[in-house]
Amino acid sequence: MKQQYAIRSLIVVAGLAVAVVAVIVQIIRIQTSEQAAVFLSQGDRYAGEFQMFYPERGEIYDRNGHLLAGNRTVYEVGVSLREMASPEAMAAALSANLGLTYDEIYKQLTQSPETWEYVVIQDYVPVDAVDKLKKLVEQLDNADDPRLSGLAFKPHLQRSYPENALASNVLGFVTRDGRGYFGIEEKYNDLLAGNPVQIWVPRDPNKATEIPRVPNGTSLVLTINRDLQAKVESILDEALSEYGAQNGTIIVTDPRNGEILAMAATPRMDLNNYGNYFSLYDNGSQYNRAIGTTYEPGSVLKVLTMAAALDAGTVRPETTFIDTGAIEVGGITIQNWNRDAWGEQNMTGCLQHSLNVCLAWISSQMGSQSFYGYMDRFGLGHPTGVDLSGEAPGRLKRPGDGDWYPVDLGTNAFGQGIAVTPLQLLTAASAIANEGRMATPHVLYSMLRDGHQYNVPSQYAGSPISAETANTLNEMLAVSLEQESSMALLPGYRLAGKTGTAQIPTDYGYDGFHTNVSFVGWGPVDDPQFMVYIWMEQPSTSIWASETASPVFSKVVEQTVILLNIPPDVVRSQVTK
């Protein structure tokens, strides 16, 4: 009996052993089969996903910490098609809140390819619209109504400009693909955007891996003073309206370090609606006319000619010139703006009365090599290097160029036949206000990254004239403004400056009816702390800069001294004592 049980037990044990061995063999076979690799790779595919981590785009502040460009939450609104219970209700709810038609949404929900599990209805939806939808979903959920099941909101950031159109020409804008266009947004796009990082993120919480830090884009602090910028834009708009000008530019800088405090240009656009770009601008050079558009500046350039002549020793302030009303240069006769003869004049008188004949005589006395050498050192024909995208270099013809004629030596001396941007001429003239030294104009004050502030040092762009020459001309220009009783003057402050009324070149010679009016000036004369450049295109109430650009200069200075806390000269002299 015992033996019989023993045999049965052995058979059972053997059977179980065979089964166990078979299972083990099968396990090994499956694990090492060709299909196993396929299944493993399929498993790996769902074990996690590569996620791209985009850093938050850096913010842009004015010099006093006011936000000029930030980021705002917007939503991608989509529907999970598998969870969707009622396409009709979904389409009705979304069309009521997203501004899309019912048919449009219904078609997306019902006619999407079968393989699609999720469909995006609209992106960049503002918070207000999403809040309404969320409330609706919540109400239905509370009532156990599944009609909006599957509705999903994915938040993300979008560039936003709290000041709308303020300083739009300086800031530029960012499109939905995250790329900056024009101004600061384009120039510093790489810094602002930061570096996106792609990381493998496992779904298995056991395999929680550390996600490396994705630093935000660098935030930038500009030299722009928001309040001054607003005032200057307001003054420019009023001036264009008052004088019937087509477009205009006003720049305010600190001549000591090249910081741009305000830069207004027209037209401006609301940066939150950058889709208007094509209706406002014909081409990119018009986006910021202060740096992108060149023009013949006219008599404002006389300050550079006089600076060059004084520095070269060709003339001195007291040098006299007998103005006969005409001078021949290169076989062409040059006349004064009013075609009159002004008789004996010293160099201050030549500037005060803006005598073309006198300045043409001066450049002729200097000779082309010396004159163009100075103009080159003043930076004409070269970009200033301002840290804004889209700067035009201007054009300075020189002897030897195919389109240079001997008469150009005379006409260039009073700003004809030469193309500059407003910022270029302002930078050149800053040498006169800043003891012979030009500072590279810039709008970047500092960078904020990883909790640290890096101030950007000013860069000097050369010294085309000596400090002595600069001081001499500074005084001459102040005297000429005072003697002229210019509309550019502001009580309490001694200012220096020069008007420019320039004819406009066309394909058929100069336009006889329209002008460009300009003014370059600075103050206080004994310690220049600001420089202002005005350019208005084709004013219709008066063609003269002395009647249009000069009063605008005075208004800008009036606001500048208030907002920069620059006391009148009398008060400053008391403080100095």
Add this chain to the structure above:
Amino acid sequence: MQGQATQIIHAYKQAPWRVQRQWVGIFLLLVIGVAMIAALYLDVTARTAVTGREIQEMRVQITTIQRETADLETRLADLTSTAAMERRAVALGYRPVQPGELDYVAVPGFVKPEPAILLAAKDVSPQTDTLPAEYTQSLLEWLEDRVKFGGLR
């Protein structure tokens, strides 16, 4: 006497139930050991999984908070924009100052402040140290680590 003792020892050693009990004892010891290790392993992996999940959730929270902070900053800037502040000032009865209305007072030794640190230069990215190995290692990896580098830390 000695013969009797040898007989008892021999009988004891040869007793089948004693041998079986020894084997059962060893087997149970092994089972208990394995069960303890399994329980420990289960506990550690469960805690790791929970912590890992918490990390994932916190990561989402960080992203959300960063986004909300950026959004709130921009909303605040909307409320304090030049146009908004001017509207509020006018509504409160203020008007722009005119040059003649300003009085300047000379203060000996006063130096006009330069724009220095202009704002809280924030770093919104979390400054986390590397995740401790305890949160990422399995028990076997931990044991392997101990074997390789020796000793307990």
